[in-house]
Structure formats: structure tokens, C-alpha cells
Amino acid sequence: MNPAPKPPPPADHTAVIELLDQVIAHTVAPAAVTVDREGSFPSASVQVLAQAGLGGLLMPPSLGGRGASTATYAEALARIAAACGSTSTVYMTQMHCAHPIHLQGRPDQYEAWIPTICRGTAIGAIALTEPEAGSDVATMRTTARRDGDSYVINGEKTFISNGDVADVIVLFATVDPGLGKDGITAFLIDTAHVAGLTAGRPMKKLGQKGASTVTLGFQDCRIPVTARLGAEGDGYPLLLRSVSKSRISAAAQGIGFAQGAFDATVRYCAERDLLSSRTREAQDLQFALARLRAEIAAGRSMLREVCDLVDGSEEDPTAEVAMVKMHCTTLGVRVASACAELLGEDGDRDDIGAERRLRDAKITEIYDGTNQVQSMLVARDIRLSVTR
Numbered sequence: 027m028n029p030a031p032k033p034p035p036p037a038d039h040t041a042v043i044e045l046l047d048q049v050i051a052h053t054v055a056p057a058a059v060t061v062d063r064e065g066s067f068p069s070a071s072v073q074v075l076a077q078a079g080l081g082g083l084l085m086p087p088s089l090g091g092r093g094a095s096t097a098t099y100a101e102a103l104a105r106i107a108a109a110c111g112s113t114s115t116v117y118m119t120q121m122h123c124a125h126p127i128h129l130q131g132r133p134d135q136y137e138a139w140i141p142t143i144c145r146g147t148a149i150g151a152i153a154l155t156e157p158e159a160g161s162d163v164a165t166m167r168t169t170a171r172r173d174g175d176s177y178v179i180n181g182e183k184t185f186i187s188n189g190d191v192a193d194v195i196v197l198f199a200t201v202d203p204g205l206g207k208d209g210i211t212a213f214l215i216d217t218a219h220v221a222g223l224t225a226g227r228p229m230k231k232l233g234q235k236g237a238s239t240v241t242l243g244f245q246d247c248r249i250p251v252t253a254r255l256g257a258e259g260d261g262y263p264l265l266l267r268s269v270s271k272s273r274i275s276a277a278a279q280g281i282g283f284a285q286g287a288f289d290a291t292v293r294y295c296a297e298r299d300l301l302s303s304r305t306r307e308a309q310d311l312q313f314a315l316a317r318l319r320a321e322i323a324a325g326r327s328m329l330r331e332v333c334d335l336v337d338g339s340e341e342d343p344t345a346e347v348a349m350v351k352m353h354c355t356t357l358g359v360r361v362a363s364a365c366a367e368l369l370g371e372d373g374d375r376d377d378i379g380a381e382r383r384l385r386d387a388k389i390t391e392i393y394d395g396t397n398q399v400q401s402m403l404v405a406r407d408i409r410l411s412v413t414r
Contacts, residue, residue, distance in 0.1 A: 058109055058110035067191060111283065150194050151196070152187075168183060182242065213249060
């Protein structure tokens with residue numbers, strides 16, 4: 027194996043993207059078809075990304091990250107998604123785990139876990155969704171009962187990415203279901219040192235087949251009070267601060283899946299000289315591709331603008347983040363579907379790649395807050411804007 031490329035300096039967008047493209051070309055893209063067909067966890071791709079210094083772009087250099095902007099992270103994730111949807115979901119879940127630890131953890135907590143997540147020596151997960159409490163987190167039923175110097179966790183979480191392979195889990199539970207959102211509290215679960223935690227078998231899914239998704243069961247799991255992230259009741263505000271990054275991740279995946287499907291379709295057409303032909307059928311195809319390219323460019327521009335807003339604005343960007351998540355994930359499905367149609371009878375061949383991006387894209391409209399929830403957030407902002 028060749029030695030890992032030299033990591034770029036902090037926050038250098040061009041260097042990060044150039045290095046990333048090398049890793050994608052040499053490792054991520056060649057493994058993508060096998061990861062999808064076999065449903066194999068893309069550990070090699072994740073490890074090479076981490077070894078190249080790309081495992082924790084948003085984290086500060088002092089903790090093993092790159093201190094990169096949200097726009098750089100989103101562009102990196104979009105490019106990974108264009109190559110391999112499964113790798114992109116594992117990659118972003120690592121960030122989704124590190125981010126709340128960095129936001130609200132004590133120094134000993136983030137110094138213990140964030141560098142290992144950035145290096146890829148630890149796999150992270152975040153456990154929020156429950157079988158009976160999806161988007162309405164205030165109805166959460168996983169409980170954390172204080173017992174002396176410990177908490178005892180009981181409940182179930184579902185659709186947990188990386189859940190069966192995680193070394194550390196950011197868990198959201200309630201210390202009192204009667205308190206609603208005010209009882210939600212965050213905890214760090216060290217999976218190697220907790221009893222009573224069980225993971226179900228990886229779910230069979232439409233897409234992103236190599237990104238492990240499981241149900242987690244907590245049966246009298248005793249964890250020390252020192253495993254709490256922040257104070258009791260601080261979990262809901264932490265969740266709100268965290269979702270801007272996770273929803274931007276989904277938006278970036280949408281752009282990536284659109285780009286991946288588009289690129290696969292262009293390659294197919296180029297191999298058959300359909301991009302230079304002047305027949306009516308070929309020109310119709312060229313015009314359709316031109317429209318799709320413009321749509322992807324517009325979505326990417328929107329994503330970049332919202333990322334800059336998240337990093338630079340003191341105002342609440344909830345509506346803008348909701349819009350970009352809704353728009354870009356829908357774009358991913360629409361473009362991938364259009365590409366599959368343009369390919370005609372070859373559109374469902376798994377060796378071309380458009381159908382894989384279409385399958386991978388669909389779930390982005392559902393996780394990290396369904397697009398119906400994003401529509402509600404935007405509609406609420408519209409109502410509020412009338413009274414401002």
C-alpha cells in the first residue's frame with residue numbers, strides 16, 4: 027500500500043479538495059460497486075480518508091481536524107457521495123458524532139474521542155430516532171434514570187447509522203418523559219465499557235447498502251454521570267445546534283448523487299458518440315443533459331451560500347438550512363431519476379451507475395428531518411416574517 031498523501035494545511039479549500047479527489051479516484055470510487063452489491067461496510071475507504079487527514083474537516087486542528095469551513099466540508103461530502111453513497115453516509119456520521127461532542131463536551135470528553143474519530147481509529151454514531159418518536163423528539167421514550175453516581179438507560183433507538191460498529195455513541199434520552207423536550211439529555215456511550223447494549227442485524231435497504239443501519243436496544247445500561255454531555259435538560263438545545271450540520275450533510279449528499287448520476291450518464295453517452303452527433307435524438311439528449319447540468323450547478327451554488335450563512339451569520343439560519351436540505355435532496359432524486367430515464371433500456375443496469383445513485387438518493391429526503399418537516403420549518407418562517 028502506498029503511504030498516505032501529506033495532509034493539507036488547515037482550512038485550505040483547494041488543497042483539501044485536490045487531496046480528496048486523489049483518495050476518491052484511488053480508493054473510494056473503485057470500491058463503490060462492490061460495496062453496493064455486497065452490502066459491505068466501506069471500512070477501507072473511511073480509513074484511507076482519515077489517514078489522508080480528511081476524517082474531521084470541521085474539527086479544529088488541535089483535535090486532529092482541519093478547521094475547514096462548512097462549505098469545504100459540504101463540497102467534500104458531495105464528492106464522496108458522487109462516488110459512493112455508503113462511504114459518504116459513514117463519513118458524515120463520523121462528523122455528526124464528533125460535532126455535538128465538540129459543542130457541549132468537557133475537555134476530557136472531546137480530547138478522548140474527537141482525535142480518534144478524526145483518525146478513523148474510532149467509529150462514531152448518534153442515536154436519536156425511536157420507533158415511536160421520529161421527527162417529534164419531544165415524545166422520546168428512551169429514559170436515563172439517575173441512580174447515585176450513575177444513569178440507567180432503558181429504551182430503543184432505530185435507524186442508527188454505524189450503530190453496530192460504533193465505538194462511541196452520542197445518545198439522546200430523557201431524564202423525565204413528563205418534561206417533554208426539557209427532559210432531553212445527551213450522553214456519551216463508550217460501547218466497549220457498557221453492558222446491556224444490543225444492536226440488531228443491519229437493515230436491508232433500497233440504497234446505501236454498505237452503510238450499516240441498525241436498531242439499538244438499551245436494557246438497564248449503567249453509565250457514569252461523567253458520561254453526560256452538559257447538564258440535564260441540555261440535550262434539546264444541543265440537538266438544535268447539531269441539526270444544521272446534519273441537514274447540510276444530507277443536502278451535500280443530494281448534490282453528490284445528482285452529480286454522480288450525471289457523470290455516469292455523460293460517460294455512457296460519450297462512449298457511444300452521442301454528445302457530438304447531430305441527429306435529432308442525440309440533440310434532444312444533449313439538451314436534456316444541459317438542463318440537468320444547470321440544475322446541479324444552481325443547487326451547488328445554493329448549498330455553498332447557505333454554508334457560508336451558517337458560518338458567518340449571527341441570525342438563526344433554520345429556514346435557510348431547511349430549504350437547502352429540502353431542495354438539494356429532492357434535486358438528487360430528480361436528477362438521478364432523469365438520468366436513468368435518459369439511458370433508456372440501460373437505465374437500470376448496475377454497472378452504469380445512475381440507478382445506484384437513484385437508490386442512494388431517496389433516503390436523503392427522509393432522514394435528518396423529512397422534507398415535509400423542512401417544509402413546515404420554512405412555512406413557519408414565512409408566517410413569522412409577516413409579523414417582523
